[in-house]
Amino acid sequence: xxxxxxxxxxxxxxxxxxxxxxxxxxxxxxxxxxxxxxxxxxxxxxxxxxxxxxxxxxxxxxxxxxxxxxxxxxxxxxxxxxxxxxxxxxxxxxxxxxxxxxxxxxxxxxxxxxxxxxxxxxxxxxxxxxxxxxxxxxxxxxxxxxxxxxxxxxxxxxxxxxxxxxxxxxxxxxxxxxxxxxxxxxxxxxxxxxxxxxxxxxxxxxxxxxxxxxxxxxxxxxxxxxxxxxxxxxxxxxxxxxxxxxxxxxxxxxxxxxxxxxxxxxxxxxxxxxxxxxxxxxxxxxxxxxxxxxxxxxxxxxxxxxxxxxxxxxxxxxxxxxxxxxxxxxxxxxxxxxxxxxxxxxxxxxxxxxxxxxxxxxxxxxxxxxxxxxxxxxxxxxxxxxxxxxxxxxxxxxxxxxxxxxxxxxxxxxxxxxxxxxxxxxxxxxx
Numbered sequence: 001x002x003x004x005x006x007x008x009x010x011x012x013x014x015x016x017x018x019x020x021x022x023x024x025x026x027x028x029x030x031x032x033x034x035x036x037x038x039x040x041x042x043x044x045x046x047x048x049x050x051x052x053x054x055x056x057x058x059x060x061x062x063x064x065x066x067x068x069x070x071x072x073x074x075x076x077x078x079x080x081x082x083x084x085x086x087x088x089x090x091x092x093x094x095x096x097x098x099x100x101x102x103x104x105x106x107x108x109x110x111x112x113x114x115x116x117x118x119x120x121x122x123x124x125x126x127x128x129x130x131x132x133x134x135x136x137x138x139x140x141x142x143x144x145x146x147x148x149x150x151x152x153x154x155x156x157x158x159x160x161x162x163x164x165x166x167x168x169x170x171x172x173x174x175x176x177x178x179x180x181x182x183x184x185x186x187x188x189x190x191x192x193x194x195x196x197x198x199x200x201x202x203x204x205x206x207x208x209x210x211x212x213x214x215x216x217x218x219x220x221x222x223x224x225x226x227x228x229x230x231x232x233x234x235x236x237x238x239x240x241x242x243x244x245x246x247x248x249x250x251x252x253x254x255x256x257x258x259x260x261x262x263x264x265x266x267x268x269x270x271x272x273x274x275x276x277x278x279x280x281x282x283x284x285x286x287x288x289x290x291x292x293x294x295x296x297x298x299x300x301x302x303x304x305x306x307x308x309x310x311x312x313x314x315x316x317x318x319x320x321x322x323x324x325x326x327x328x329x330x331x332x333x334x335x336x337x338x339x340x341x342x343x344x345x346x347x348x349x350x351x352x353x354x355x356x357x358x359x360x361x362x363x364x365x366x367x368x369x370x371x372x373x374x375x376x377x378x379x380x381x382x383x384x385x386x387x388x389x390x391x392x393x394x395x396x397x398x399x400x401x402x403x404x405x406x407x408x409x410x411x412x413x414x415x416x417x418x419x420x421x422x423x424x425x426x427x428x429x430x431x
Contacts, residue, residue: 050333051082052108055096057320058089062353070350074340081333106325108334115147115155115323117392123325127153130324130331132339138360143319146386155321155389156338157359159351162380163214163316165303166273166287167280174198180280180303182313184222184246187306191256194279203250204281205261206269207409212402213387214266217316218282219243222307227388227397233426235401236419243308244408244415252411261409274298284318285377286355292373302376317384319359357381393429400425 056067064087071083086107088096093112100106106123118124127136127147136144139157147155167180172190175197181187191202207215220226223246225239234240251257258264258278270287272278274295282305291298304313324334341347347363357377358364368375388394404418413421 049080049082050330051084052328052330052333052337053084053086054109054111054337055086055088055100055107056111057093057113058087059354059356063087066350066353070341070346074337077340078333078336081330081336083337104327106327108324108328108330109337110323110325111158111320112323113320114389114394115321116149116390116394118323118325119149119154120392124154125324125326125328125331127156127324130328130334130338131156132335132342135338135342135360138342138362140359140361140364140381140384142317142382142384142386143359146317146319146389147321149390155323157319158322159320159354159356160359160381160384161284161286161318161357162377162384163218163282163284163305164377164380165280165282165305166291167301167303168273168276168278169299169301170276171198171200171279175202175279180301181306182304184306184308188246188250188254188256191250191279192254195256198279200277200279201258202256202279204269204273204278205247205251205257205409206264206266206281207247207261207402207405208263208265209402209406210265210267212405213398214316215247215282216244216401216405217385217387218305219247221314221316221385222305222311224308224311226385227401228391233393233397233423235397235404235426236416236423241415241419244405244419246308247405248408248411248415251409262406273300285357288373288377289355304380312383314383314385315380317381317386319386393426396429397426 054067056063058064064085067085067087071085075082097110097112101118101123115124131153135156136153143157143160144153147153147157165180171194172178172180175190175194177190177193181190187203194200194202217226220240220243223239223243225237225243226234228234229237251259251261258269264272266283269278269281270283270290273281274291276298288302291300305315307313322338324331328334341350342360344360344363344366347358347360348367351358351363351367357374358367359381364378364381368378387398391397400422404422407413407418408415
């Protein structure tokens with residue numbers, strides 16, 4: 001979930017979000033229960049001194065101050081555990097991680113946006129060996145499963161974002177529409193109606209190299225398709241072809257979107273929505289905070305991602321992860337540190353500073369009570385679906401569907417032609 005210095009593929013927003021810090025205090029979480037075995041008391045001065053290295057990604061200017069303060073308080077409680085903190089910007093993170101691995105200097109704890117390739121290379125410890133059970137039990141099941149490969153956890157979800165439909169209530173009213181669409185039929189009809197009645201594109205369609213994989217997921221999942229079938233890459237299955245044809249038709253058959261969806265990305269579309277020049281668009285939860293800051297008078301609402309009839313409601317969930325390498329010699333110290341961090345009071349404070357959503361159920365319940373805006377997104381967390389991040393080839397798959405979608409929505413290739421080529425790319429990558 002790369003914020004500020006790199007596009008968020010989920011968690012993650014590009015230049016329009018660089019000035020934003022986007023979600024309290026309570027201590028009711030199971031993970032933060034002061035009676036748990038991992039969080040009770042400090043350490044005696046005679047205990048063996050341990051030092052753990054924590055490489056954390058920088059999400060905003062608040063990141064380093066938060067971790068520094070948290071570590072100071074943690075070390076006061078556990079004077080025999082020292083935490084060596086390294087905060088790295090997202091633009092430098094890939095190189096930093098590659099260097100650590102190639103030089104065999106991997107940290108005890110890493111905050112990163114993918115874990116599967118490291119797990120595939122046998123570099124990671126299972127989460128059961130370095131994460132308190134109370135913390136694991138507190139994570140939303142859908143998010144916990146996103147960090148698992150064949151039932152074994154390797155990535156501990158750190159923070160979350162979800163996607164939803166943002167719609168302009170004033171434009172809806174002018175078009176005679178009283179509620180946001182929940183089905184494709186309603187989406188098509190409402191987008192056409194808004195375009196005809198207001199002269200503004202009814203649906204903001206954006207499909208580029210920035211977040212194109214998200215647009216693919218919105219519509220293929222919304223038709224019961226997706227990236228894989230029975231564990232195999234299946235990008236050109238009939239449901240996917242039908243989904244991408246529907247998205248194509250919104251522009252070229254019904255003329256209910258902006259003219260060229262491949263010429264504008266999500267982060268460029270958001271200011272257009274802020275100006276009241278788009279009826280509705282799909283984007284991430286942190287856009288709500290941006291609207292509060294940059295368009296406080298905009299009359300908008302939030303609805304679910306529309307889907308085809310017969311498909312269950314869903315949202316696209318994105319998470320960044322914590323992981324521990326086999327080189328770590330201090331799993332119990334890591335365990336204590338995580339137990340301290342995931343206490344509701346500490347965890348909520350971090351999420352509030354970074355403007356993200358919780359992955360723990362107790363923090364979700366607390367934050368939903370305090371902020372109605374957060375509550376709208378937190379209620380989506382249990383139905384989140386994820387990219388198949390467990391597969392190291394997810395990077396190639398995302399690139400393949402981005403290229404396919406751009407070919408389809410620039411009217412250069414049919415949905416079948418483009419997705420057939422995407423599937424061929426994955427076959428070449430070792431399907």
